[in-house]
Amino acid sequence: MRKNIRNKEKIKVAIRLRPYIDQDITNNVDLEQQMQEDQRLLYIKDNRTVITNSKVKKAHKFDKVLSEEMSQQDLYEECRIDKYVDHVVDGYNATVFAYGQTGSGKTFTMEGYKYKMNETLNGFSQFESTPVAMTRQNENIGIIPRIVGELFHKIQGVELKKYRIYCSYLQIYQEKIYDLLNPLHSRKEYLQSSNNQQPEGLKLHFDARNDRFNVDNLYKFECKNAKELMNYFHYGLKNKVMSSHALNEASSRSHCILSITVESIERENPDNIIVSTMQLVDLAGSERSSQTLNANLSEQISLKLKKEAIEINKSLFTLRQVVSMLNKAEGGKGNYVPYRESKLTSLLKHSLGGNSFCLMIACISPSSKFFNENISTLMYASKASCISNKPIKNHDPKNKVISGLKKEVQSLRNQLMMAHNLMGKGKNLCSKCGKNLSDSDEDSAESLPNMVVEPQDHLKSSLVGPASIAQDEDNKSNSKLNLSRLNSEKQPQLPDFKKMFEKNETMMDKMTEDLMSLKEIMSAQNKLGLFERILLSAKMVKNVLKRNLELNKDYMDHTLEIDELQKNVAQFQLENEEIRDRLSIMEALTGTDSYYIQMNYSSVKDELIADLGKKEKMGMLDQDKMIALIYEFNKENSILKKRIERIEKKKIRNKFMQINDGMNSTDYSSNNVAQNKYFMGNGNTQRVDNELDDKSYARGYRCNTSPKFQERDCDTEPVRCVVDASEINQSMNMNQHYMNNGYQLEPVTTHKRFKNHLERRDKLLKDSSRGIDYQQYDTLNSSLLNYEDADSQIHFEKRLKKRTMTAIRHKKGASINVNQSIYNIGTDNFRPKIKRRKQQSFIAPLPPTKTSTSRMRSYSRKF
Ligand SMILES: Nc1ncnc2c1ncn2[C@@H]1O[C@H](COP(=O)(O)OP(=O)(O)OP(=O)(O)O)[C@@H](O)[C@H]1O
Numbered sequence: 001m002r003k004n005i006r007n008k009e010k011i012k013v014a015i016r017l018r019p020y021i022d023q024d025i026t027n028n029v030d031l032e033q034q035m036q037e038d039q040r041l042l043y044i045k046d047n048r049t050v051i052t053n054s055k056v057k058k059a060h061k062f063d064k065v066l067s068e069e070m071s072q073q074d075l076y077e078e079c080r081i082d083k084y085v086d087h088v089v090d091g092y093n094a095t096v097f098a099y100g101q102t103g104s105g106k107t108f109t110m111e112g113y114k115y116k117m118n119e120t121l122n123g124f125s126q127f128e129s130t131p132v133a134m135t136r137q138n139e140n141i142g143i144i145p146r147i148v149g150e151l152f153h154k155i156q157g158v159e160l161k162k163y164r165i166y167c168s169y170l171q172i173y174q175e176k177i178y179d180l181l182n183p184l185h186s187r188k189e190y191l192q193s194s195n196n197q198q199p200e201g202l203k204l205h206f207d208a209r210n211d212r213f214n215v216d217n218l219y220k221f222e223c224k225n226a227k228e229l230m231n232y233f234h235y236g237l238k239n240k241v242m243s244s245h246a247l248n249e250a251s252s253r254s255h256c257i258l259s260i261t262v263e264s265i266e267r268e269n270p271d272n273i274i275v276s277t278m279q280l281v282d283l284a285g286s287e288r289s290s291q292t293l294n295a296n297l298s299e300q301i302s303l304k305l306k307k308e309a310i311e312i313n314k315s316l317f318t319l320r321q322v323v324s325m326l327n328k329a330e331g332g333k334g335n336y337v338p339y340r341e342s343k344l345t346s347l348l349k350h351s352l353g354g355n356s357f358c359l360m361i362a363c364i365s366p367s368s369k370f371f372n373e374n375i376s377t378l379m380y381a382s383k384a385s386c387i388s389n390k391p392i393k394n395h396d397p398k399n400k401v402i403s404g405l406k407k408e409v410q411s412l413r414n415q416l417m418m419a420h421n422l423m424g425k426g427k428n429l430c431s432k433c434g435k436n437l438s439d440s441d442e443d444s445a446e447s448l449p450n451m452v453v454e455p456q457d458h459l460k461s462s463l464v465g466p467a468s469i470a471q472d473e474d475n476k477s478n479s480k481l482n483l484s485r486l487n488s489e490k491q492p493q494l495p496d497f498k499k500m501f502e503k504n505e506t507m508m509d510k511m512t513e514d515l516m517s518l519k520e521i522m523s524a525q526n527k528l529g530l531f532e533r534i535l536l537s538a539k540m541v542k543n544v545l546k547r548n549l550e551l552n553k554d555y556m557d558h559t560l561e562i563d564e565l566q567k568n569v570a571q572f573q574l575e576n577e578e579i580r581d582r583l584s585i586m587e588a589l590t591g592t593d594s595y596y597i598q599m600n601y602s603s604v605k606d607e608l609i610a611d612l613g614k615k616e617k618m619g620m621l622d623q624d625k626m627i628a629l630i631y632e633f634n635k636e637n638s639i640l641k642k643r644i645e646r647i648e649k650k651k652i653r654n655k656f657m658q659i660n661d662g663m664n665s666t667d668y669s670s671n672n673v674a675q676n677k678y679f680m681g682n683g684n685t686q687r688v689d690n691e692l693d694d695k696s697y698a699r700g701y702r703c704n705t706s707p708k709f710q711e712r713d714c715d716t717e718p719v720r721c722v723v724d725a726s727e728i729n730q731s732m733n734m735n736q737h738y739m740n741n742g743y744q745l746e747p748v749t750t751h752k753r754f755k756n757h758l759e760r761r762d763k764l765l766k767d768s769s770r771g772i773d774y775q776q777y778d779t780l781n782s783s784l785l786n787y788e789d790a791d792s793q794i795h796f797e798k799r800l801k802k803r804t805m806t807a808i809r810h811k812k813g814a815s816i817n818v819n820q821s822i823y824n825i826g827t828d829n830f831r832p833k834i835k836r837r838k839q840q841s842f843i844a845p846l847p848p849t850k851t852s853t854s855r856m857r858s859y860s861r862k863f
Contacts, residue, residue, distance in 0.1 A: 011358040012063045013385040014079050015050055015378070017366055018105035019068035023247065024367050041368040047078070050364075052375060060378050062385060068366060071139065072112055076146050079359060084278065085150045087357045088262050089158070091274035091393040095281065095351035096143060099319075099381070100363030101373040102285030102292065103248035109361055110282040112142030115242060115250035143361075144258060144280050145230060151260065151278075152226040164263040167229050168220045169236035172343045173254035174311045176201025180236030180256070181219045204346055210394075211354065213346040220261070233258060245292040245305055248285075253308045255315065255344050256282045271402055275394050279351060283319075283344075284312040286373070318342035320380050321574070326353045327383040336567060352384075355392045360384050415537070419530060757783055 044067045045051050050060045064078050076082075084094040098106035107113075138145075155163040169180040178185040178201060185199055203216045223229035241253040258280040266272040287309050293302050318341045325337045339349045351358045362381035364374040761780040 008388040008390055009357060011352070011360055011384050011387045011389060012079070013360045013362060013381045014064040014066060014075075015060075015062050015381060016066045016070070016075065016105060016109060016361055016363050017044060017050075017068050018108070018363060020366055023103065023249065024365075040366075041371045042364070042366075042374055050378060052371075052378065054371070060382055062362075062381065072109075072142055072146075073139065075109065075361075076143065079361070081143060081147065081359070082150055084357055084359060085147055085154055087391070088151070088260070088276045088278045089154050089163075089264070091264060091276045092391045093277050093279075093350060093354075093356035093394065095279040095348070095356045095358045096147075096361070097279075097281035097283060097348070097351070097359075098361045098363055099283055100285055100377050101365065101370060102245075102251055102287040104285060104363035104365045104370075104373075104377070106285060106361075106363050107250075107252050107282050108140075108142065109363060110142050110144055110280060111237070112140045112145070113237070144233065147278065147280065148226050148229050148233070148260070151262070152229075155262075158264075160268070161264045161266055164265070165223045165229065166220045166261040166263070167223055167232050168215075168218050168259045168261075169233065169256070170202070170215060170218060170259075171240055171254040171256045172315065172347075173241050174308065175315065175343055177204065177215055177343055178202070178239075178254075179215075179217075179219050180239045181221065181232055186239045204343060206346075210350075212350045215347075229260070241308075243301075243305060243308065245287075245297075247287065247292050251287075251292075252282060252284045253312070255284050255312075257347060277394075279348075279356075281348070283316070286313055286316045286376075315342040315344045318345050319348070322348075322352055323380050323383050323387065326387045329353070330386050330388060336563075338567070340563075351389070353387055353389060355390055357391050358389055419533065422533070423526065423530070 041054055042050065042052050044065050045059065047065055048061055048063070050062070050065055052058045052060065066075055066078060070078070081096065084096060087094045096110075098109050100106050151165070155165070167181075171178050171180055178199070202218060204213050205216055206212075207214050221228075221232055223232065236256075236258070240256055242250050243253050245251055260278045260280070262276050262278070264274045264276075289306050289309050292309065293305060297305070318338060321338050321341070322345045325335075329335070329337065337353065339345045345352070350356050360381060362377050364370075364377055757780050761777065764777050764780065
């Protein structure tokens with residue numbers, strides 16, 4: 001017998017390069033150059049390898065690579081698509097889907113039809129298309145018609161089973177699911193409606209038992225033969241949303257999924273039904289509006305195309321995220337897979353990382369104009385090829401119900417047996433109690449009167465016996481004598497016998513009565529016992545069910561919570577990735593990184609500028625888009641700003657090193673003291689711009705002249721210091737002042753803390769194989785951010801070889817009056833070790849320690 005669960009099965013990936021088409025020529029593709037293979041940016045090396053040849057030559061390996069000469073038949077054979085049909089007939093699910101940018105040949109691969117424009121209708125309806133076979137010989141028919149033919153051919157040959165085939169066909173258009181076989185969802189229906197409104201999409205629900213999403217109220221038709229199924233398919237194709245744009249005359253604007261359900265029923269055991277589904281998916285292609293739109297299109301159509309493109313790109317983005325996360329999961333890294341974030345990924349859940357056999361056909365274009373898009377397709381295709389599925393055979397849910405009922409019947413039988421046994425035991429107990437009950441209650445009740453009747457008969461026989469003796473022929477002669485003797489002997493006893501007999505009779509009646517009532521009581525008790533037991537069992541079952549429901553609810557709640565958390569984690573991961581990408585682009589722009597990133601960046605930039613320019617000319621700058629752009633730019637700017645700030649601070653630090661090295665440095669004196677503000681603390685000074693955020697302030701030692709700080713606790717509060725440069729000297733002198741007052745000064749040891757945080761963060765990243773604790777990571781990261789300047793200060797300190805005393809603390813919470821200015825000195829990151837030698841040092845300062853003396857000296861030398 002075949003196993004129902006197969007080993008892990010990787011998603012198979014085939015790359016298909018389409019040939020040059022007329023469209024490429026109209027798109028001014030440099031054909032001459034590209035016809036020469038060695039000059040192409042992308043070419044096929046062999047039937048498993050694609051070479052990308054930008055700056056660095058790179059080979060990408062796949063299960064199959066199909067060159068532009070390959071026909072539809074070649075594709076079908078090379079990719080062994082007949083095997084997927086076999087799997088479905090065997091009871092496994094299978095999915096074949098085409099992926100790639102717009103115009104790369106997905107629809108051609110899946111359907112192989114040419115679409116004819118319907119010119120008779122105006123407005124949006126002009127996109128309505130009718131598919132027609134490309135050639136008479138049908139050599140160009142795509143995967144779907146071939147699979148349908150093969151499927152019906154295969155099931156014909158099976159004798160032991162009979163099959164029922166159903167089909168349904170849906171499209172996901174602008175993130176709504178429409179039934180292509182439902183006349184109410186037909187394009188005509190809503191395109192011709194007065195307000196041009198789309199009907200409500202169908203709803204999805206998650207079937208937890210089968211771990212897949214199903215569409216509610218989707219039409220499903222039984223098909224007796226291939227022709228019938230193809231008729232339904234063609235009907236659906238007419239309702240598919242198609243548009244014409246610069247890169248494709250007939251471009252799919254929706255993701256279409258044809259589902260063929262196969263029910264296989266064993267002829268000998270019709271209860272044994274296996275249901276499997278084949279999903280054939282033609283995805284809409286990713287596209288850039290700058291490439292697809294042209295001046296010939298009306299404004300209304302351009303807007304519609306744009307809106308469609310946004311939705312298509314959104315859902316494809318989720319698909320790519322799903323692929324990436326599954327790919328990470330294979331490496332033991334990823335955790336949450338965002339299937340639920342789009343309808344497409346929800347419906348493909350069991351195909352990607354689920355229980356289906358899956359074939360992905362990634363279509364690429366030969367034109368180097370689309371090199372970046374091709375690279376992206378290859379990248380996700382290779383990610384997909386690492387994903388494993390676990391195909392399982394699907395038994396019909398009805399079968400499960402039947403087997404469940406059978407089990408229930410069996411368990412009820414067992415209970416009945418147990419009840420019988422219990423009753424038997426009860427009966428034995430009764431007999432032990434001396435009740436003289438026979439095997440069954442009935443018998444026992446009836447046998448009792450018999451037992452009492454016996455002596456009565458005996459009595460009767462004993463009374464009747466002498467008469468029979470008298471009738472004996474042998475003793476005829478003695479009979480009269482005997483009779484008379486007996487009469488004479490027994491005559492006096494007769495009344496006694498009579499009395500006895502009567503007495504016995506009444507006793508018997510009484511006993512019978514007693515027994516009858518006993519029997520009634522017994523049977524009532526038995527019934528009551530049984531009833532009670534049943535009641536008890538029912539109660540138990542009810543309780544178990546109730547508990548089960550509660551647990552189920554808890555489980556669902558937890559699942560939702562976990563889902564939510566995982567979503568957040570994934571969101572953070574994505575954000576993190578995005579930031580990394582941006583940083584690498586920035587790095588590339590500042591000089592060091594790869595050509596590819598630079599190229600991408602500049603192309604994006606060019607595109608944006610061109611787009612804006614065009615719009616400006618046309619006087620149709622879209623406010624929303626502008627806001628979005630501004631937002632994007634703002635985001636980028638803030639990153640850049642931070643980088644610039646860092647660089648500036650570095651420069652300033654160097655400047656102030658010079659100040660620290662000699663307060664009379666020319667740099668310092670040339671500063672506009674009135675304008676510039678300084679952070680000041682214990683020998684480390686740093687200039688900041690007034691606009692710097694709070695974080696930037698929260699570092700180092702700060703002194704404050706503002707009265708509000710007087711109320712603060714210096715131990716815990718970072719103190720913002722904005723002092724005039726002229727006050728720096730006062731601060732320096734202040735150190736001296738404390739030392740003179742007998743305080744031991746300790747070097748700052750914060751760099752150890754910084755190092756420790758850095759090490760912990762690195763360790764966290766290194767140990768990330770089981771997933772990163774992002775909360776901890778964030779905490780560490782944010783404290784490290786605070787340290788960023790601290791870091792530079794640490795180096796600074798190191799260079800000064802601890803000669804600058806940085807930790808001066810007064811008694812906790814107190815403020816000091818130096819030169820008629822109030823100072824509160826506190827730290828946050830640079831929390832110093834405070835050691836006051838003795839309490840009386842306030843009164844009579846002790847001489848400074850050796851260390852502090854030497855430090856003091858160096859300090860005095862310095863300032
Ligand atoms: N292998 C091929 N041989 C010949 N013509 C092809 C091939 N692949 C694609 N084409 C042609 O290229 C054009 C675009 O193909 P198709 O419509 O299938 O692209 P698509 O990827 O489905 O685009 P969209 O995502 O916009 O729907 C069509 O005219 C099609 O006939």
